[in-house]
Amino acid sequence: MQPQEQLNYSDNGFSGATTSAKNLDKNELSQWVEHVTKQLIEDLPGNENENLSTQNFPVAYEEGGSSLAALLAESRPRKVSRRSSNENPGSIFLNQNQQCDDGTNFDGAKIIMKSKSSSSDEQGLNLLALLLECAVAVSVDNLGEAQRMLLELTQMASPYGVSCAERVVAYFAKAMSSRVMNSWLGVCSPLVKFKDIHAAFQVFNNVSPFIKFAHFTSNQAILEAFHDHDKVHIIDLDIMQGLQWPALFHILATRAEGPPHVRLTGLGSNMTVLSETGKHLSNFARRLGMMFEFYPVDKKCGDIVDVSELQIRGGETLAVHWLQHSLYDATGPDWKTMRVLQGLNPKLITLVEQEIAHGGSFLDRFVSSLHYYSTLFDSLGAFLPGEDPGRHQVEHCLLHREINNVLAVGGPARSGEDKFKHWRSELSRNGFLQIPMSTNSMAQAQLMLNMFPPANGYSLVQGDGTLRLGWKETGLYTASAWTSVNYPFR
Structure with a gap:
């Protein structure tokens, strides 16, 4: 294990950028999703809302409200017209100016407008249109029609497809199939293969800036909070393999005032993985000559009944770190997690959120996640060629699992628990004050991002005290820092 995370990005990765990624100035795929979903809703029978504009539409699903569900509550989905089975395989896709069964003219030319995509990209966009139709069917419990469309999608879309759109459709179709099956059979709780997830997470950490962004910005905020403190305690709410901590340990060990005594409490669901993580981190800290203790907790934060379970000691400066994901x-x-955070009363909470809605209706979650993951797939496609095994590992073991978890796990009623729309707003309402991300955090993030050619479309924005990293004008990860209003030494 090296003292710092290595930012080794080969030139070959960038040479594999797709032609469409080079030509587009913004995320045209996500913009296209907004256009198509808007038209699908407007074309539903009985929809009288003629004033829904394209400009206002994204707010409806990004805010996670019930506007989409309300529009669809009493409506049945349109059916896509099918051609003869004797025609070529591509004929089942929605074509430009094709009419649907209810007579609606689906003007594909107007929707795609300025698209410069190749024929494979256009095929992927047609598949996306069918996927959106399927989501409407699921949202109104027309599961028979949804299943028929899913059969077509799973036959025509491949996770190894040339276009990002086709790959997105393939994984969304799998998740939608699980959702339909769960609707018939009940709650689904798939096994978590931690070994596969962690291996893919390491690959993602090496080929994309998003995980490093989370690590670097959080480490900088923690470093500043620990200044002049000789006893510090970090609680990682989902430590996984602890990839971010060696870099912080290295900096703490070289402080002018000397290294602090560091304790790290790692939460997770697998004690074997936790023990291995603790062993690696302890060995690394020993080589740095730093006093270090690791305490594994094989529980979820929300299952903690008393904060004493997290080995809180007096005289220590406490920081809590949470890199959110949708894997499980x-x-x-x-x-319950908020209740634990309030009980801990930490000096610092570092939070990195995915800009994706986990709550709300199925259609709210579907549109939000399709917008989010089409953007993420596009960013990977610009960095890695379609046949790259690392890209497939990330898409299959990480992104596919996240998509499935957002859309399918838990069945129609999900877990029955309300999900916070944004943790940032909930923290501010529950006794925490936001600490603006410092200029040093911005500098760290920009230095890391400079390893990637600017032409590839990554964007870094500082505002409202947060740092946000995205792709082609779409924010994907937002980092923020917080302190308890009751912390005695703010």
């Missing part, structure tokens, strides 16, 4: 439920019910 890492913390339990949100309200």
Whole structure:
């Protein structure tokens, strides 16, 4: 294990950028999703809302409200017209100016407008249109029609497809199939293969700036909070393999005032993985000559009944770190996790959120996640060629699992627990004050991002005390820092 995370990005990765990524000035795929979903809703029978504009539409699903569900509550989905089975395989896709069964003219030319995509990209966009139709069917419990469309999608879309759109559709179709099956059979709780997830997470950490962004910005905030403190304690709400901590340990060990005594409490669901993580981190800290203790807790944060379970000691400066993801439920019910955070009364909470809606209706979650993951797939496609095994590992073991977890796990009623729309707003309402991310955090993030050619479309924005990293004008990860209003030494 090296003292710092290595930012080794080969030139070959960038040479594999797709032609469409080079030509587009913004995320045209996500913009296209907004256009198509808007038209699908407007074309539903009985929809009288003629004033829904494209400009206002994204707010409806990004805010996670019930506007989409309200529009669809009493409506049935349109059916896509099918051609003869004797025609070529591509004929089942929605074509420009094709009419649907209810007579609606689906003007594909107007929707795609300025698209410069190749034929494979256009095929992927047609598949996306069918996927959106399927989501509407699921949202109104027309599961038979949804299943028929899913059969077509799973036959025509491949996770190894040339276009990002086709790959996105393939994984969303799998998740939608699980959702339909769960609706018939009940709650689904798939096994978590931690070994596969952690291996793919390491690959993602090496080929994309998003995980490093989370690590670097959080480490900088923690470093500043620990200044002049000789006893510090970090609680990681989902430590996984602890990839971010060696870099912080290295900096703490070289402080002018000397290294502090560091304790790290790592939460997770697998004691074997936790023990291995603790062993690696302890060995690394020993080589640095730093006093270090690791305490594993094989529980979710929301399952903690008393904060004493987290080995809190007097005289220590406490920081809590949470890198959120959608791979599995890492913390339990949100309200219980908030209760634990309030009980800990930490000097610092570092929070990195995915800009994706986990709550709300199925259609709210579907549109939000399709917008989010089409952007993320596009960013990977610009960095890695379609046949790259690392890219497939990330898409299959990480992104596919996240998509499935957002859309399918838990069945129609999900867990029954309300999910916070944004943890940032909930923290501000529950006794925490935001600490603006410092200029040093911005500098760290920009230095890391400079390892990637600017032409590839990554964007870094500082505002409202946060740092946000995205792709082609779409924010994907937002980092923020917080302190308890009751912390005695703010």
